[in-house]
Amino acid sequence: MTISNSLRSQPDASGHFGSFGGRYVAETLMPLILELEKVYKEAKQDPTFEAEFEELLRSYVGRPNPLYYAGRLTEALRADSPDGKGAKIYLKREELNHTGAHKINNCIGQALLARRMGKKKVIAETGAGQHGVATATVAALFGMECKIFMGAKDVERQKPNVFRMKLLGAEVIPVVSGSQTLKDAMNDALRHWVSNVHDTFYIIGTAAGPHPYPELVRDFQSVIGKEARQQIVEIEGRLPDLLIAPVGGGSNAIGLFHPFLDDVDVKMIGVEAAGEGLTGKHAASLAGGASGILHGNRTYLLQDEDGQITEAHSISAGLDYPGIGPEHSWLHEIGRVQYMPITDDEALASFQKLAALEGIIPALESAHAIASAEKVAPTMDADQIIVVNLSGRGDKDIFTVADALGVEM
Amino acid sequence: MTDRLATRFAACKEAGRAALVTFVTAGDPTVTATPAILDALVAGGADIIELGMPFTDPMADGPAIELANLRSLGSGTKTKDIFHLATTFRARHPHTPLVLMGYANPMLIRGSEWFANQCREAGIDGVICVDTPPEEDAEIGPALRAAGVHLIRLATPTTDAARLPTVLDGASGFLYHVAVAGVTGKQQAAQTAVEQAVEKLKAATDLPIAVGFGVRSAEQAAAIGRVADGVVVGSAIVDIIGSHGDAAAPFVQEFVATLSGALKANSPHFRETAA
Numbered sequence: 123m124t125i126s127n128s129l130r131s132q133p134d135a136s137g138h139f140g141s142f143g144g145r146y147v148a149e150t151l152m153p154l155i156l157e158l159e160k161v162y163k164e165a166k167q168d169p170t171f172e173a174e175f176e177e178l179l180r181s182y183v184g185r186p187n188p189l190y191y192a193g194r195l196t197e198a199l200r201a202d203s204p205d206g207k208g209a210k211i212y213l214k215r216e217e218l219n220h221t222g223a224h225k226i227n228n229c230i231g232q233a234l235l236a237r238r239m240g241k242k243k244v245i246a247e248t249g250a251g252q253h254g255v256a257t258a259t260v261a262a263l264f265g266m267e268c269k270i271f272m273g274a275k276d277v278e279r280q281k282p283n284v285f286r287m288k289l290l291g292a293e294v295i296p297v298v299s300g301s302q303t304l305k306d307a308m309n310d311a312l313r314h315w316v317s318n319v320h321d322t323f324y325i326i327g328t329a330a331g332p333h334p335y336p337e338l339v340r341d342f343q344s345v346i347g348k349e350a351r352q353q354i355v356e357i358e359g360r361l362p363d364l365l366i367a368p369v370g371g372g373s374n375a376i377g378l379f380h381p382f383l384d385d386v387d388v389k390m391i392g393v394e395a396a397g398e399g400l401t402g403k404h405a406a407s408l409a410g411g412a413s414g415i416l417h418g419n420r421t422y423l424l425q426d427e428d429g430q431i432t433e434a435h436s437i438s439a440g441l442d443y444p445g446i447g448p449e450h451s452w453l454h455e456i457g458r459v460q461y462m463p464i465t466d467d468e469a470l471a472s473f474q475k476l477a478a479l480e481g482i483i484p485a486l487e488s489a490h491a492i493a494s495a496e497k498v499a500p501t502m503d504a505d506q507i508i509v510v511n512l513s514g515r516g517d518k519d520i521f522t523v524a525d526a527l528g529v530e531m
Numbered sequence: 532m533t534d535r536l537a538t539r540f541a542a543c544k545e546a547g548r549a550a551l552v553t554f555v556t557a558g559d560p561t562v563t564a565t566p567a568i569l570d571a572l573v574a575g576g577a578d579i580i581e582l583g584m585p586f587t588d589p590m591a592d593g594p595a596i597e598l599a600n601l602r603s604l605g606s607g608t609k610t611k612d613i614f615h616l617a618t619t620f621r622a623r624h625p626h627t628p629l630v631l632m633g634y635a636n637p638m639l640i641r642g643s644e645w646f647a648n649q650c651r652e653a654g655i656d657g658v659i660c661v662d663t664p665p666e667e668d669a670e671i672g673p674a675l676r677a678a679g680v681h682l683i684r685l686a687t688p689t690t691d692a693a694r695l696p697t698v699l700d701g702a703s704g705f706l707y708h709v710a711v712a713g714v715t716g717k718q719q720a721a722q723t724a725v726e727q728a729v730e731k732l733k734a735a736t737d738l739p740i741a742v743g744f745g746v747r748s749a750e751q752a753a754a755i756g757r758v759a760d761g762v763v764v765g766s767a768i769v770d771i772i773g774s775h776g777d778a779a780a781p782f783v784q785e786f787v788a789t790l791s792g793a794l795k796a797n798s799p800h801f802r803e804t805a806a
Contacts, residue, residue, distance in 0.1 A: 149687045415636045
């Protein structure tokens, strides 16, 4: 039974979150999208589906992962805060999952759906390669044929992940169209899908795309927030005051936020990539974009006055996308979640700080969330609690960071 | 106001042949080159013109039309240029139906009423919005209908009998049958599959049926023209523009004339004359 005034009952029957979301795809894909919706509804009612999902998360992914009190980071920030200020910072350790990020949660769920629909082939788009690796991993696990679409520029920038995907048995297809990055990889994945609808399942990597993807990706990622909620209550005996998570498409953030949306005292910050700053090249669709239609959904997009999509920029390849998941657009418009831009430089500083203070090298995506926590914690009371989603580990980013810092490896 | 699409389909039917529907992208390779290319389509014998509205992310299109989109945007084509091209085309060719084809975001960025009114004022007869299925009709359909502009819907090989009524509800002008499950200009459909599909569609609607996607030669156009009310050719023309750029018009005209000739050769009137 859904309570009508709950913020957790979206989307509506036609896949809309307020004015966002929906199903903006070519007619060829519509029957498949409708079938996926039906299959997902049935799966949600099927206890064996949930049991299998949970068992794989436990035995294969390594869940639950810890909620860790970052004591040295907390103390370091308190040292520069006024007396009595400096909230306690906890890290939700998604980077400890198999394959090193939150992406695998969703891939396991979608692979189970693919199998339920009798599809033997999966495809995915990838930017930095994390979702590509996670998809290639579940394809190996389920014995499915796998193709990964990746911008040619990203193939060049992310060689270790390209090799990982190949080791896992996936075919990596470099995309040479457009800006040769994530959005073009998604275009080509959609082109391949429309040409192979009969036997191919598209594992979308974030909480975006046509309905029901934003909903089902969110549901699969909500394990993050459910675990964090239980863990913080066990440790602190109460809910946190603030949640912080990085937002590209926004799957890790919606996964953390969603189980808390109806807890009015829990504030939330989604961190957008401000790149070189909001007046320069960036990837902050909410701060610098407007409502539009791309890749199957209505959402905030970076675009010009004619509705042409403009190129995004972030030092973090995972945030380098000109859109955002539709539920985030809605949460932004109703003011339930605050969205904060963090620049490349701020993220780089936090990347190094977390490594030095806590012995954890965060993904550049996650470093954006750490930077936000560093700004906000000193303004909060010392007995307040922040949970930051450490969505991925930073091994993949060491070349990018070394390059940005002018270090020869 | 007379309905140019209905009038043209009726005239073609009267002549015993399928209508030739030709596609080019507005502003490809430049806005200044487009009027001559549009005139070449008409001079070559095109019955209906589909004018592509370029988009940075044309995910339903294959490489040929994707490149055309990028050439156009690369040369600086703006939305106001496209409506200007349509307005001047309408002045030169008062009777040739003009259909704007493209993606939702550039169409709807200023609101659907703005877009629909621009279409009406520019003399555009119909709109094909590739990524707005019937489920999202509210985004664009009501405004076009209020402005008297046809919303042309697509039926595909995955549109089964159960779904077809949803597609037809609110469709007008003609029904565009996408012959292959795929992107524009790549695979070719088997003739028997096209014939079966057209037969099913004709049983379900009185709208003219135009068949497109993967039609590249006069022979194919003629074969499809024997069963459908219209044949759409896009990528093959766009490829000519890709090769010849600003100087493409005469080559476009020559190619379109072969397509038109092949369709006319189907006509019983033509056969009588030839005999």
